[in-house]
Amino acid sequence: MASRKNKKPSIPFRLNVLFFAVFILFSILILRLGYVQIVEGDTYEEDVNETASTSASRVDAPRGIMYDRNGTELVDNNLILTLTYTNQRSYEDEERLQTAEELAELIEFDEEETDRESMPERNLQDYWLLTREKEAEELVSDKEEQRLMENDKDPYEVQLDRITEEQLNDISDEELEVVAIWSEMISGYYDSPQRVKRDLTEGEATAISSRLDELEGVDVTRDFRRDYQYTQAFQSLYGNVGSIPEETVTEFLAKGYQRSDEVGQSFLEEYYEDTLRGKKGTVSGEDDDAEETNNGSRGNDLVLSIDMDLQREVQTIIDDQMGQSEGAFPNDEQAYVTAIDPNTGEILAMNGYDDQLGNVTNTFEMGSTIKPATGMIGLQEEVITENTEINDTPLELPGGVDVSSSHDIGTVDVVGAIQESSNVFMSEIAMRLMDYERGDGANFDLDKVDNSYDTMRDYYSQFGLGEETGIDLPSEATGLDGGTGAPGSLLYFSFGQFDTYTPLQLAQYSATIASDGQRMEPHLVKEIREPNRNTDEMGAVLHQFEPEMLNRVNIDKEYFDIAQEGMYDVVNTDLGTADSYFTDVNMEIAGKTGTAQRSIRRESDNELVEVNNQTFIAYGPYEDPEIAIGVVVPNVYVDDEGGRSGIANSIAADTMQAYVNLKEERPGAGSSEDDAEGENEEDGENAGDEEESGGDEEEQ
Template identity: 25%
Template sequence: MKEKFIRPVRIAIIMLIPVLFASISLLALYNLQVIKTDYYAEEAMKTVMSTETVQSSRGNILDRYGRLLVSNRISYNITIDRLRLVEGKKPNETILELIDCVTGHGKQYTDTLPISLSAPYSYTKMTDIQKRRLDNYIEHFDLGENISAADLMAYFREHYSIPADFTEQQARLAAGVRYELETRDLFNTSDYYFTEDINSALIALLAEKSFPGVSVKTSSVREYHTAYAAHVLGRTGLMDEEEYAYYKTLGYPMNAIIGKDGAEKAFEEYLHGVDGKRVTVSTSSGDIVNTYYKDEPRAGNNVTLTLDIFCQQVAEDSLKNKIEQINQERIVQFEEDKKSGKTDKDEPILAEGGAVAVIKVDSGELLALASYPSYNLSTFSEDYSSLLSNSLAPLYNRATQGTYSPGSTFKLVTATAGLQEGIVQVGTKIHDKGIIDEYEGYSYKCWIYPGSHGDISVKEAIQVSCNYYFYVVGSSVGIDKLSSYAAAYGLGQPTGIEIYEETGVLASRSYKERVIGEKWYVGDTLQASIGQSYNLFTPLQLASYAATIASNGTRYSTHLLKTVKSYDGSSTVYEYQPRVLSTVNAGKDYFDAIHEGMLMASLYGSASYAFGNYNIKVASKTGTAQVKADDENNAVFIAFAPYDKPEIAVAVVVEKGAAGWRLADVAKEIFDYYFTSKEKSSEGENIIVP
């Protein structure tokens, strides 16, 4: 066999190939590890750092016995990233589909564009915030301050590229959301939550749909553990522009949740925590390599109120039941009168609302502050429209904002002034003539006229509420000194409470001349002496007045704040100390006489049906205040107990309640709870209220 001859050149080439590949590899490795070491190291270590705000927990609110009233829970909210929405396909169609998803699950969404939802387009009623935002938008895009709603919608169609085949209503819906998103970006206002507090089913649907720019974020929302004390506890919410102008000076971010009213607002400085900053470090490929807090979030402090929530429940329920009882009786009577022809009216006059205040005599602590009608904080958002349209104004806190003529409860001021100024002594008798008619064209009658109470002392005058006695004493004291004593009692004055209150009106010479523009007459003094004239006081002021009488003239600042502790309870941040606002300058013997007159009113007067055989001695005074000649009178009742060693004072007011004595059993139910109820808890007990 002939052998093949292999040329040396081929052998050399074959041998050089692996050497060449090895050399190339070595060169590449050298280039990587030596020449471009720094370059590739930098590329490998390139990371992206993002910072996000971590919402702090708001402090809890508890009652005086540690019962949890308000806390926090996690809420899932829909947010929209405007840029990602617009960069996605068909953003307007996405908005309509998102609206369908949300409304299909029974949720509402945020659309504050003040234009009607269908053509012909018109501007709707605006809040100050809505108008300011719309004006800013129109000015920013130079649309003309007089642009019509129809022309603005035409602009929206073009500006937001809303398809021509959208109906007018669809165009309005899409424009509303686009407007919300754009105005918040343009004017740097609060974050836009499309929908808040959604359920797991809607979360799953959104995950399935995967809308561009739409995501679900968590936040902390308030959870209420009681259906009572709505006006006292108050609400939280996002800031409007005016609120932000103030709170940004305190370092609040635009999307911070603040207290809007009640205790939530009054104690914002304690309840509000400090948000944290969390940094996430990820590689250029998106892998997270580290997460850390730049600033740790700090929870707000826990606020303990002076309220006893069970006492609050008794006050609210008793007041509600009393008003319903009065109205039911009137409806029955009206139907009877209608059948018999005794009335030609179309409907009965009904009691409309009322309030109760309960105060600890020796400190000014508020145990209960009830207003009727009320509302449920847990369903406030859902109920908001109906609450606003309710003619009885359930959002109105009658206990601190309602002002009422005190009626005969004011006679205790006149008694104090008469005794201290030496007009009468404890044993002085005044003969009740029934009527004062010495002033030309005017006469002032005792309620018993044409009868008479005969010769009567200050104690007896309080018991039977003799108008004539207090006319005589009041006219002798004079309006200047009378109003001075009333002010010392806190009537027509700030009570010191931390939530918003009206100060009312104290009848005086200066008030009539300054406000009414008329001269003060003796007849005005007579009317003021029995609680009429211009006197208008809040139920809280009346309760403070009763407590001041009970404490022999020491008026404490009323207050809701008891203590503030750190979120974990480890330290006390603040503890309230009782504060005296004023002192009524009158002798103890005079207060003893007033107390005795109030006791006699409870035992033998019109309130005896409630307290005549009661196991605790109660000092009380009724008041019936005329509002209009053809309308029912307002009813007023004040009391304190026990008579010999006062602990708490109560004031009850019912609009169109007719007579003060009818309210005595409301106070009685509160006394029943406070002095005998087994539901009273010891200090430190921590119970979630059902």
């Protein structure tokens, strides 16, 4: 056995080296800290004192301006003064309340902001507890409070529950303004300015500014309010600006926003937020002398594709036509028009009767406007030819499915079927797609039926029906896909009474036919431009949106020619379903009427009534299209119920003529603000409320 004296040390040599290295590092660190504290301490202390005496705050910058395609200013900014409050954790509740009471003597809130009924009850309760301390203590005894705390329950929540309505009514009307101000003050985030009142009067701003040294956390800052022009004709699509939604705060903070910033909350303002957002300036102050060091810059400007002259003309047309149709609707009146340049996808006008947004959010059965596509499907799938003739007489299928046109047309080919709007011809295409012939009884091959639904829906989607259009807005509806229904429903599907689509999709479909199958992405913005600070003219182009083709419809050009011929005949021949409406239009156009019949509940008495959706598509000039439109007027009484036929046709004809008139002699680039306001007031007198989507009626 080896002797103990011969054993190696228990601590290895490498560990000793490690200990020594750590000792050296700590020694260096201690020496460095001593140097910083002793040698450079005075220098750092001076830097801290200088920083403490200098404050910097960010100053809001205006958002970008919006123009129409002709340079007419649509959205600008008005400079206003805003009262802000920066809440600090160190402030006591009593201090905040005292500040609110002092501000109540200096500013006035609107009556609706100080209305007791509209105020959140929790705000009133919190204020009552804060200002009625003795009564608040009586709501929970000391013994009960101790017991609640032992059981991890908050006595404050119990107090809130026990405040009676009578006690809240004890808050006087004078106090309600304090409550409103105090609520705004504490609704923001700590250390971040919260807007308490925007657009201060000159007197209010002066009074507050003279007492800023007494009002802890209060400031008066420059701010901007969006100024929207032509609100009757286009308001909905501008969107709006407001506080950052709570669910997106983290996202915006990561982009460099402050919690108190305002952002685009809907539609164009939201979609182009990154473009329109201004770059904030900074104000630095040293002691009592403030000096603005960076003015910031306005956001980039948008040039819309909208022609505001055409937009206003179409709005007047819709209002006039709807005014002539009083009593023709069982419920709220609706009407929509979208006009597109079929070559670029640029939206020239997007109008609605009190609602432009319905063009992208509401969906309807579109009726016989779908027939040009159905005719092309039959040709492309080779179940008919250009020379196929079908006898248009009422059709009966098993299961109680009856199909007829508005009248017995007789023998008709595909061009005539579009021209005279034959439901029977389109139904024949659907039957041939599912390999069914008249007289086969109930012998349907259900697999072929399902495949026929898929085939038709695939073609329709290539035209943009039932598909996202790609418009530059935060969201859009795609319509209702009816799935694969019964064999008889396929027949109704063939002439537009099964799936639902948006008015924008209908307009895109019209434009796709006009362009021989090129489905262009629609957009509301043409260009992004730099802000021009020195003149009233627009700045340099930063980005120009090029036309983008989403897809080409998989149908031969010769079949587009056939469908277009049928659409030409609709408005240019005696047998056409809309010839009488377009005799005064000074442009050679093609179009297609549509109606879709349905039943709805009349809201006034809950009775079931018969209505139809009137629709129309058109484009022109016929040989070289510049404009394509889709018109939808849903839920009109059928004629024997007091309805008025042809509303959509009349709107379409007047819209196309308005386009011609503007081309021939365009008015000035835009009206003044006063003219715009006058237009809004006049239009507002005839405006009706817009509602949700409806169904459709069968075409005439």
